Amino acid sequence: MGVEVATNYAKMEEDISFTDSQLVYSFRLALKSVSSGDTESYSKLVDVMNPSGRLAPDEAALLLTSTKALSGAVADIDDLHHEKLLKAIFNLSLWNFGPDVIDALLELIVLLAASNGKHVDSCLDMLVSNFTPPNKVLDMLKQPRGLDKKERVLPRVHAALKNISELVPMAASRLSSIVLEQMPWKSKRNVDQWSMKRQLIYVENMFKLESGAIREFVGANMLKDVMIVLRDLDVAIGWDDILHDDSSKGVFMIELEDENYADGDEYADEDGKLPSTLSETSLSKNLTAELLDSLMVQTFEHLESSVSNKRLSEVFDTLLSSFKDTVLNTYKSKFTQFVMFYACALDPEHCGTEFASELIDMFVGGHNPLTRMSAVAYLASFLARGKFLPPAFVASYLGRLVDWCWQYCVMHDGDMNPKLHQVFYSGCQAMMYILCFRMRLMVEIPLLKSQLFCMPIDKIFKHKLDPLKVCLPSIVEEFLKQAKAARLFTSSKTFVFEDLLVSNLSRDFGGLERLDMFFPFDPCLLKNADRSFIRPNYVYWKYVRTTYHEDIDDDDEEDGSDGEVEGVTEFDDDMEEVIISRSYGDNDLEMDEFDYAMNKMSITPRNNSSAGLRMPSRIRPSMSPESL
Amino acid sequence: MEGLSVVQANLKVYVDPSQSKNLSSAIFRELSPLLFKYDDAFDGVLLAYNVHAPENKGRILPGVHPFIAVRLEAKLLVFSPKADMLLEGKVVKVTEESIHVIVLGFSSAIITYEAIRNEFKYKTKHGQGLYVNRSNRRHVIKAGTMIRFVIKSMNEETLHIYGSLMPANTGSVKILEKFSEHTESVTINSTPKKRRSKEKYEVAQITEHGSVVKDAPSQNNYDRENKKSRRS
Numbered sequence: 001m002g003v004e005v006a007t008n009y010a011k012m013e014e015d016i017s018f019t020d021s022q023l024v025y026s027f028r029l030a031l032k033s034v035s036s037g038d039t040e041s042y043s044k045l046v047d048v049m050n051p052s053g054r055l056a057p058d059e060a061a062l063l064l065t066s067t068k069a070l071s072g073a074v075a076d077i078d079d080l081h082h083e084k085l086l087k088a089i090f091n092l093s094l095w096n097f098g099p100d101v102i103d104a105l106l107e108l109i110v111l112l113a114a115s116n117g118k119h120v121d122s123c124l125d126m127l128v129s130n131f132t133p134p135n136k137v138l139d140m141l142k143q144p145r146g147l148d149k150k151e152r153v154l155p156r157v158h159a160a161l162k163n164i165s166e167l168v169p170m171a172a173s174r175l176s177s178i179v180l181e182q183m184p185w186k187s188k189r190n191v192d193q194w195s196m197k198r199q200l201i202y203v204e205n206m207f208k209l210e211s212g213a214i215r216e217f218v219g220a221n222m223l224k225d226v227m228i229v230l231r232d233l234d235v236a237i238g239w240d241d242i243l244h245d246d247s248s249k250g251v252f253m254i255e256l257e258d259e260n261y262a263d264g265d266e267y268a269d270e271d272g273k274l275p276s277t278l279s280e281t282s283l284s285k286n287l288t289a290e291l292l293d294s295l296m297v298q299t300f301e302h303l304e305s306s307v308s309n310k311r312l313s314e315v316f317d318t319l320l321s322s323f324k325d326t327v328l329n330t331y332k333s334k335f336t337q338f339v340m341f342y343a344c345a346l347d348p349e350h351c352g353t354e355f356a357s358e359l360i361d362m363f364v365g366g367h368n369p370l371t372r373m374s375a376v377a378y379l380a381s382f383l384a385r386g387k388f389l390p391p392a393f394v395a396s397y398l399g400r401l402v403d404w405c406w407q408y409c410v411m412h413d414g415d416m417n418p419k420l421h422q423v424f425y426s427g428c429q430a431m432m433y434i435l436c437f438r439m440r441l442m443v444e445i446p447l448l449k450s451q452l453f454c455m456p457i458d459k460i461f462k463h464k465l466d467p468l469k470v471c472l473p474s475i476v477e478e479f480l481k482q483a484k485a486a487r488l489f490t491s492s493k494t495f496v497f498e499d500l501l502v503s504n505l506s507r508d509f510g511g512l513e514r515l516d517m518f519f520p521f522d523p524c525l526l527k528n529a530d531r532s533f534i535r536p537n538y539v540y541w542k543y544v545r546t547t548y549h550e551d552i553d554d555d556d557e558e559d560g561s562d563g564e565v566e567g568v569t570e571f572d573d574d575m576e577e578v579i580i581s582r583s584y585g586d587n588d589l590e591m592d593e594f595d596y597a598m599n600k601m602s603i604t605p606r607n608n609s610s611a612g613l614r615m616p617s618r619i620r621p622s623m624s625p626e627s628l
Numbered sequence: 629m630e631g632l633s634v635v636q637a638n639l640k641v642y643v644d645p646s647q648s649k650n651l652s653s654a655i656f657r658e659l660s661p662l663l664f665k666y667d668d669a670f671d672g673v674l675l676a677y678n679v680h681a682p683e684n685k686g687r688i689l690p691g692v693h694p695f696i697a698v699r700l701e702a703k704l705l706v707f708s709p710k711a712d713m714l715l716e717g718k719v720v721k722v723t724e725e726s727i728h729v730i731v732l733g734f735s736s737a738i739i740t741y742e743a744i745r746n747e748f749k750y751k752t753k754h755g756q757g758l759y760v761n762r763s764n765r766r767h768v769i770k771a772g773t774m775i776r777f778v779i780k781s782m783n784e785e786t787l788h789i790y791g792s793l794m795p796a797n798t799g800s801v802k803i804l805e806k807f808s809e810h811t812e813s814v815t816i817n818s819t820p821k822k823r824r825s826k827e828k829y830e831v832a833q834i835t836e837h838g839s840v841v842k843d844a845p846s847q848n849n850y851d852r853e854n855k856k857s858r859r860s
Contacts, residue, residue, distance in 0.1 A: 021724070024724075024725070071723075072723070072724065072725045073725070074725070074726075075725060075726055075738070075740040075741070075742075111723070111726075114721065114726075114728050114736060114738060115726065115738050115740075116738075116783075116788065117736070117783050117785070117786020117787065117788030118783070118785075118786060118788075120786065166720055167720055167721055167728050167730075167736060168736040168788075169730060169733060169734045169735075169736065170664065170734060170735075170736070170786075170787060
């Protein structure tokens, strides 16, 4: 019988007039004969399924015919006797073949999974491994030829995954863990060009799964896993990568005018200068940052497509739960949280409300003090920076925050104690931070102004707990200035901060994690993510109108052709007037970095031994033309 | 359909102390991984459970990690398919070599060409594969048909069932039920008139789900009852 089978097989290769059922029959015989020791036909079959290199047309035709015939004999393939054949099938890369062969191979895979439960995992593995092409194709993915191949392979792979889920319902529950296992980039690994390209196309597939036919089973896990990847990449970018030691640049500044973005940009002011991201630091050469930037852009695009599919609210629910688990308590996270920011920007009414409500509920009703302090820091930064949030929205959440702080004062009759009342101080700091950004807007609207003036803000700040002494000095200073100008609140004490970056007291309430300096939505430094997505929805401190400045039409800065910029901050009478100058040349900063940093809204310490735990939180000082 | 049973069980769940604030959700979190998995203790696949704690409290077990042990009384719906049992499922794919079926929405079954009786002939119609019974051309098995089949074997790890359409009482459920009703009515009509008027006979009505409900209508009401059950 073995000889007959071999002869049949050889004949088959020459004689193309075999019917399909005859072919299937001969393949069945070949498979069954392995158990009796006759492997000649079987070995030839294994060879056909193990093509190497580019296939000639007749080889491709042979592979196609064999695959179709094997699909008919699938019930006779068992993992015990046909290990080599299975291995050959599962190692095939669909990217090397034409559409006919791909269709036939995928039909075989689907039938294999449906015929024997033991093959399900391997079939899913094989399909997921085809999310990423071989290196040759990876190189040309952006070119038309590469795009063609992508269009040829990926939709078919996803259709096959859907078919397997229909035939084997429990397979869907296995898919999420298989996708996670095969992720090209995992935490604590270096990013190189290849892993970056692979990771990008892999995540593209994860998003396809999230919005595809089997999203009910795997969608939520895909989103959560993407958030984890973003967070892990984010955390891998240390602050040392961003703060580089080029003394000619001095302390790097986030919200700077940059002549490079002068032309035709709607956000440029009259001189064509814009707040920029840091393109000239080592971050731009940092592959991890580049990967994170590209993945963030992919995520934002996915959110936009969710809006068009009317799925944003279900996607947002998953994102929010993932945010709480993955990002909220990760203080090293610098940019991942902008996924939430952008989602809220796309739908402020629902997503924005849900996000803010969740944060305030966590602050008011939570149990873990660190989580509560994180939540209020997020809330403050969100309400301050979200350009898409109407003033009334901000006022209502501010009101809840103020109420909670006042209730706390009433219930706790104690003296100032940063460690004991850390949650309270973080709430007060959040209040002040929000008001620094939004006070002017609120006092311009009569209804909100009266709401604001009815809030027990002065009672809180005059209480024994003395939050003005404990909170971050730069925020307190700015708040007092604005509150005085708006006649909202005037402190009877004079606060002299005297070169203090931080006070020991704020360090005490901030704790080891330095939550006193945690402003999670500080400007995003990822070039592409920021420029195209975040920037239009973001409030830069530079553009914030404060209560102590008149409206001015002209720009504050001198228009220096050599790119020099001057900025001045006014201080109280007992402080020195400081002039900050910076140029793109080789001139060093004239003033001490320490003094300069002090003038900002908040601070990034230069020499922090626990670098990476803290975030820079920089807002430029406000400008006034008179002092130039 | 065979293989489904409701069992009473006494369970004990160990809850981590961090979950003590909300014991009921902790208990559900412990029990839900058991769903749709084969369990030796239950000798089947757990499909659903209904639990309550008779003591309304848990005992703290001493140890390095003081877990809370909660006794539960549970009603469990268990699916324990065994060889030669009759199952019903929906056909999802038909090829010349196999019929793929989904049972109870989660378990996949395959009936290979060797286990399909010769009565059924494979055909292609409008690009779709189907099996037609040679003796009754209305007896068609295609994607979407509910069929009844016999279990040959089952892989407990993957919940994969290998089925057979060899026995005569397997095939499309709709046709089988129609056929059995017809057989019953033929049997009834063949009884002499005299006996029918005097005897009270039991008529077994086969409901849509395959379980048998015994009823005892009189002859006059027989046709009316039949029409009702067919309609429902």
